[in-house]
Amino acid sequence: MAAQPMKSRWPGLLLLAVILVVLALMPLLVNNYWLRVATGALMWAGLACSWNMLGGYAGYINFGHSAFFGLGAYVTAFLMNDPFGLPFLATIPAGMMVTAVFAVIIGAPTLRLRGAYFAIATWAFAEVLIQFASAMDFTGGIGGIGLPPYLNERFFYYAMFGTAALTYLVAWALFERSRFGLKVKALRDHEPAAEAMGINTALVKLQTFVLSAVTASVFGAIFAYWVTFINPKSVFGGDITDQMVVMVLLGGLGTLWGPAIGGVTLFVVNRLIWMHWGDTAFYIAILGAAIVLVVLFLPNGIAGLFVRRKANALEKVAEKLIGGGGER
Amino acid sequence: MTASAQASAEPILLVRGLYKHFGGIKATNGVDLAVGRQEIAGLIGPNGCGKSTLFSLVSGTVAPDKGEIRFDGRAIAGMSAHRIARLGLARTFQIPALFDNMSVTENLLAAAAEGHWPGAQERAAATLALLELGHVADNRASDLSGGQQKLLEFGRAVMRQASLILLDEVTAGVHPNIRKIILEAIASLRERGVSFLVIEHDMEMVRSVCDRIIVMDSGRVVTSGAFEDIVRNSEVMQTYLGRPQ
Ligand SMILES: Nc1ncnc2c1ncn2[C@@H]1O[C@H](COP(=O)(O)OP(=O)(O)O)[C@@H](O)[C@H]1O
Ligand SMILES: [Mg+2]
Numbered sequence: 001m002a003a004q005p006m007k008s009r010w011p012g013l014l015l016l017a018v019i020l021v022v023l024a025l026m027p028l029l030v031n032n033y034w035l036r037v038a039t040g041a042l043m044w045a046g047l048a049c050s051w052n053m054l055g056g057y058a059g060y061i062n063f064g065h066s067a068f069f070g071l072g073a074y075v076t077a078f079l080m081n082d083p084f085g086l087p088f089l090a091t092i093p094a095g096m097m098v099t100a101v102f103a104v105i106i107g108a109p110t111l112r113l114r115g116a117y118f119a120i121a122t123w124a125f126a127e128v129l130i131q132f133a134s135a136m137d138f139t140g141g142i143g144g145i146g147l148p149p150y151l152n153e154r155f156f157y158y159a160m161f162g163t164a165a166l167t168y169l170v171a172w173a174l175f176e177r178s179r180f181g182l183k184v185k186a187l188r189d190h191e192p193a194a195e196a197m198g199i200n201t202a203l204v205k206l207q208t209f210v211l212s213a214v215t216a217s218v219f220g221a222i223f224a225y226w227v228t229f230i231n232p233k234s235v236f237g238g239d240i241t242d243q244m245v246v247m248v249l250l251g252g253l254g255t256l257w258g259p260a261i262g263g264v265t266l267f268v269v270n271r272l273i274w275m276h277w278g279d280t281a282f283y284i285a286i287l288g289a290a291i292v293l294v295v296l297f298l299p300n301g302i303a304g305l306f307v308r309r310k311a312n313a314l315e316k317v318a319e320k321l322i323g324g325g326g327e328r
Numbered sequence: 329m330t331a332s333a334q335a336s337a338e339p340i341l342l343v344r345g346l347y348k349h350f351g352g353i354k355a356t357n358g359v360d361l362a363v364g365r366q367e368i369a370g371l372i373g374p375n376g377c378g379k380s381t382l383f384s385l386v387s388g389t390v391a392p393d394k395g396e397i398r399f400d401g402r403a404i405a406g407m408s409a410h411r412i413a414r415l416g417l418a419r420t421f422q423i424p425a426l427f428d429n430m431s432v433t434e435n436l437l438a439a440a441a442e443g444h445w446p447g448a449q450e451r452a453a454a455t456l457a458l459l460e461l462g463h464v465a466d467n468r469a470s471d472l473s474g475g476q477q478k479l480l481e482f483g484r485a486v487m488r489q490a491s492l493i494l495l496d497e498v499t500a501g502v503h504p505n506i507r508k509i510i511l512e513a514i515a516s517l518r519e520r521g522v523s524f525l526v527i528e529h530d531m532e533m534v535r536s537v538c539d540r541i542i543v544m545d546s547g548r549v550v551t552s553g554a555f556e557d558i559v560r561n562s563e564v565m566q567t568y569l570g571r572p573q
Contacts (some may be wrong), residue, residue, distance in 0.1 A: 182430075183496070194427075195409035196418070201410070
């Protein structure tokens with residue numbers, strides 16, 4: 001960004017072009033196993049970006065983001081099955097709308113309060129959804145719900161790729177290049193000052209939260225159709241949120257590319273561990289260690305290594321959470 | 329009289345019986361004051377007498393317990409801060425409340441984001457030039473020196489294109505050069521019709537820029553008048569100067 005006016009933007013654009021070409025050709029370059037890994041990596045990069053919209057740019061920590069991923073997944077599963085039997089694409093807007101309604105219900109009262117209330121409310125919401133989905137018949141209860149299988153790895157790869165690319169494009173346009181992004185970052189850094197500049201902080205936070213939630217719901221919808229079977233833990237589980245948070249912290253909170261770097265890195269590490277040791281608790285330990293290392297040594301994440309900056313978004317988020325920092 | 333004619337006959341800011349208590353602390357305890365159109369009014373008084381609290385009440389940052397606030401002919405007491413700001417009232421914070429992770433330019437643009445956006449880029453560039461901050465335009469706000477932070481705090485208020493600006497000790501502890509920049513900017517904005525209410529400890533500055541002085545003590549306005557009259561009134565000066573700052 002403007003931090004280094006001397007530096008040309010061509011190397012960055014060239015790198016982006018190369019990455020996009022490689023991603024577009026991926027199905028021709030790798031076998032089906034690695035195509036699935038790439039599909040997952042793109043999903044996590046997109047999810048991390050969606051979490052970062054509110055967590056990084058606005059400074060409000062959502063500890064229940066899996067709720068919206070899961071809502072998208074369940075709405076798609078529900079509507080693709082009998083008696084509705086809707087086509088996949090038709091279920092996505094429905095999931096987005098349901099998600100938006102819940103995001104408003106959760107966000108409107110809690111985003112006005114300190115960040116800690118919002119963090120607790122979102123965490124509780126995801127827990128409630130796990131219990132609810134486990135108890136209800138129409139969700140298939142604890143056993144979960146199947147979807148009509150569609151065994152086309154390329155379709156799912158390109159669905160995730162397209163959605164992730166669109167997510168980053170929206171994040172870039174909205175948070176890095178528009179008036180709206182200025183308002184969001186202003187309220188993160190100093191909410192009373194942002195209000196004094198005429199910014200309706202409650203509204204801007206709610207809009208950002210809804211966008212963040214709705215984006216996650218789209219990934220949830222594609223995920224459900226991809227894996228053809230979901231249950232409460234697999235789409236609402238707290239570990240899904242944990243991973244998004246760690247990916248963003250590792251990559252760089254409140255940066256455009258941080259969530260992509262962190263998302264791809266952690267997901268690939270996760271797959272490698274899985275290949276060598278199977279499903280172990282080892283990954284959880286790595287997640288925990290990653291959080292500690294980032295907080296101690298990389299407060300601006302990996303992306304922060306490339307831009308010099310003293311202040312960091314992590315401090316601002318901590319202030320929001322604890323409720324310290326400036327008033328008056 | 330039409331509503332607008334009535335409004336223009338009224339002072340730009342009118343405060344009546346304004347109360348705000350924090351627990352047992354009577355931060356403002358029945359403030360009455362007025363600021364005229366195109367006036368630069370100075371607000372002085374000992375530390376802790378309620379000056380900054382008054383700014384927070386008028387700008388909507390803090391809701392008053394009781395009292396009337398009229399801005400540009402409109403009752404604004406208890407209105408949310410962003411609505412009051414959109415009516416054309418800008419304020420600075422005594423402790424700079426900058427957007428730390430954003431650049432100097434972005435701080436200025438953010439101040440205009442909810443206002444007259446067309447031309448904001450040009451106005452930001454002009455403000456940078458006016459405040460001689462051009463060489464740090466791309467620096468993070470948190471990387472600025474104390475004096476530069478005060479300038480930026482002032483610059484954001486300028487970007488609001490407000491009709492009334494409340495300045496809370498913007499020149500306290502800043503280099504004389506920076507102080508001069510701010511004073512000249514205040515004078516030229518007033519020429520363009522902007523009114524000011526300025527909290528200031530530096531009596532020399534108060535004398536040189538303010539048309540009128542309002543003296544506060546213990547949460548209320550004690551007196552107001554021309555600088556010379558206030559200085560001549562030794563009782564008032566004792567109230568103000570006789571206490572540790
Ligand atoms: N948010 C607050 N909570 C509690 N007390 C406050 C708060 N803001 C100001 N005060 C108290 O109100 C009184 C007036 O403070 P202030 O308006 O900052 O004075 P001044 O700006 O004239 O120095 C002080 O005693 C101060 O400690
Ligand atoms: Mg003060």
